[in-house]
Amino acid sequence: MIDDNAVWMITGSSSGLGRALAEVVLEHGYRAVVTARKPDAVRDLAERYGDRALAVGLDVTDARQIKAAVTAAHDSFGQIDVLVNNAGYGYIGAIEEGEDAAIRAQFDTNVHGVIAMMQAVLPAMRQRGKGHVVNVSSIGGLTTFPNVGYYHASKYALEGLSETLAKEMAPFGIGVTIVEPGAFRTDFRGRSMQQSSIRLPEFAATLGKQRDALLASDGKQQNDPVKGALAIVEAVKAKQPPLHLLLGVDALDLARKQLAAMAKDFDAWETLTRSTAFDEPV
Numbered sequence: 001m002i003d004d005n006a007v008w009m010i011t012g013s014s015s016g017l018g019r020a021l022a023e024v025v026l027e028h029g030y031r032a033v034v035t036a037r038k039p040d041a042v043r044d045l046a047e048r049y050g051d052r053a054l055a056v057g058l059d060v061t062d063a064r065q066i067k068a069a070v071t072a073a074h075d076s077f078g079q080i081d082v083l084v085n086n087a088g089y090g091y092i093g094a095i096e097e098g099e100d101a102a103i104r105a106q107f108d109t110n111v112h113g114v115i116a117m118m119q120a121v122l123p124a125m126r127q128r129g130k131g132h133v134v135n136v137s138s139i140g141g142l143t144t145f146p147n148v149g150y151y152h153a154s155k156y157a158l159e160g161l162s163e164t165l166a167k168e169m170a171p172f173g174i175g176v177t178i179v180e181p182g183a184f185r186t187d188f189r190g191r192s193m194q195q196s197s198i199r200l201p202e203f204a205a206t207l208g209k210q211r212d213a214l215l216a217s218d219g220k221q222q223n224d225p226v227k228g229a230l231a232i233v234e235a236v237k238a239k240q241p242p243l244h245l246l247l248g249v250d251a252l253d254l255a256r257k258q259l260a261a262m263a264k265d266f267d268a269w270e271t272l273t274r275s276t277a278f279d280e281p282v
Contacts, residue, residue: 001239002132007077009033009070011060011117012087014041016186017136020225021084024233026053033073033080035087060087060113070120082236083121084134085114090151090189092214093196094207102194103150110154111161118165125174132175132236135162139182139251143258147211166243177232177241180255182248183221184228189214223248 008025012018014036022034022042026049034042035058046055054076058069073080088110091102114135125131140148141155159178166176186192193215199208228247235245246252266273 001241002081002237004029005031006081007031007033007073007079008082008084009035009073009080009121010084010086011035011058011113013045014038016192017181017184017225017228018084018086020229021086021232022053024226024229028233031077033069033077035069058087060085060117061108063116066116066120074124079128080121080124080131082132082134083117083125084136084232085117086134086136087113088136088154089192089194090148091194091196092147092211093150093198094147094200094203095149097196097198097200097203098150099196099198102196106150106194107154107157110151111157114158115161122169122174126169126172129173131173132177132241133162133165133169134177134179134232134236136179136181137162139180139246139248139254141178141180143254146207147214163243175241176243177235178244179232180244180246180251181228182223182246182251182254183217184223184225184248185219185221186225189218189221193218222250 008030010018010022010025010032013022013034019042022032022045025032026045029052031052032045032049033054033056034045035056036042037057037059039055039057042055046053054072056069056072058065060066070080089106091106093099118133122131122133135158137158138151138155140152141159144152162176162178169176183189195211195215199211231247232245235241246255
């Protein structure tokens with residue numbers, strides 16, 4: 001549960017869900033550190049909301065920028081109550097089509113950038129005995145689709161980190177929420193989406209067509225980022241915020257389908273699963 005005057009720090013605030021969240025947070029009267037790789041992209045928020053908003057340039061893959069941004073937040077507001085790790089992007093290509101540099105770059109932002117932000121912000125939260133971390137994952141952190149395996153891998157990593165963090169930070173009064181959005185009408189499948197330059201001809205009729213269809217769905221996603229942002233705020237200010245917050249009926253349906261499929265496998269292979277114990281002497 002957060003105070004009415006809480007300070008939010010949101011990475012990737014220039015567009016999409018991050019931008020919507022920054023605006024909703026400020027409209028609710030909170031203070032916010034809004035960040036983007038190009039600070040001009042969030043400067044208007046500081047101009048609109050005055051001393052309640054601080055616009056900061058931040059590339060989460062740059063350790064010096066992270067340190068400077070966190071220092072600026074503390075200098076301006078004295079604290080960070082809610083850290084939202086939203087910066088991230090997608091990468092399309094079959095597993096065989098993955099490019100090493102692109103894969104590493106995605107993990108640098110989607111995983112290592114989140115780790116660096118948490119390590120920079122958590123010490124002060126622990127000292128104060130309060131705070132909340134919101135890590136924006138994806139329904140793609142719970143289930144998978146062809147052509148986005150490397151993105152899935154980064155989000156599955158984030159899920160594991162976040163669940164572990166929740167257990168580690170609970171004794172210090174710090175909460176963790178993993179946000180798992182479905183398809184939202186943002187730039188995620190458009191301008192922000194990266195794709196492999198490799199297109200294997202063997203996949204043209206299968207994965208190739210699926211890649212094209214995914215890109216063509218940009219602008220047709222069923223979920224509204226403003227409503228998603230409102231849901232995040234509602235969850236974080238709750239007396240007991242959730243560890244997992246699915247956003248969108250599509251996300252809920254896919255998550256339940258994944259759980260059912262896993263349970264089916266567990267049950268079908270239970271005998272073999274139980275067969276590995278040592279035969280202890282009688």
